[in-house]
Amino acid sequence: MLENAIKLCPVEFWDTEKKFWYISYHCLFWLDYYLTLEPNEFSPPTPYSLSEFDPSGAMPDRTYSKKELLSYLKYSREKCHDLVLGMTDEIASSRWINDYKNYSVFEILLYNMRHVQHHTAQLNLLLRQEINDAPRWVSVTSRELE
DSSP: OHHHHHHHSOHHHHTSTTOHHHHHHHHHHHHHHHTOSSGGGOOOOTTOOSGGGOTTOOOOSSOOOHHHHHHHHHHHHHHHHHHHHTOOHHHHHSEEEOSSOEEEHHHHHHHHHHHHHHHHHHHHHHHHHHHSOOOOOOSSOSSOOO
16 A cells, blocks of 8 residues: 555655655655664665664655655565465564564564554545545555564
């Protein structure tokens, strides 16, 4: 559903004061981070930076394009796919710990899913307000887990 919202966003709405691109990027950055089993070793792929960790709320150095964010989504979907496919009881119960959270890996996956759902709904609301359209509900992903 996040992919569909990004794809539906008109070019003229991508980088307005409502920051559709940035909400999308924020969602993808944290999706990637929360899929990292060792959060202290997290490093986003190029061209992304660790700007989301800036306590002052600094924005990234530039606006990311739809193509770049769809590529980041693909990267994170693969990362999620691999994590779920390789999940064992030991991994699921291991701890995911940073300065603010101390969850099991299973719990951080649920947290992550809720975070993505929250921002996808936010993007859909913005699309509905701006262009009176939003993607339809997706009940099955385009790629099944093996």
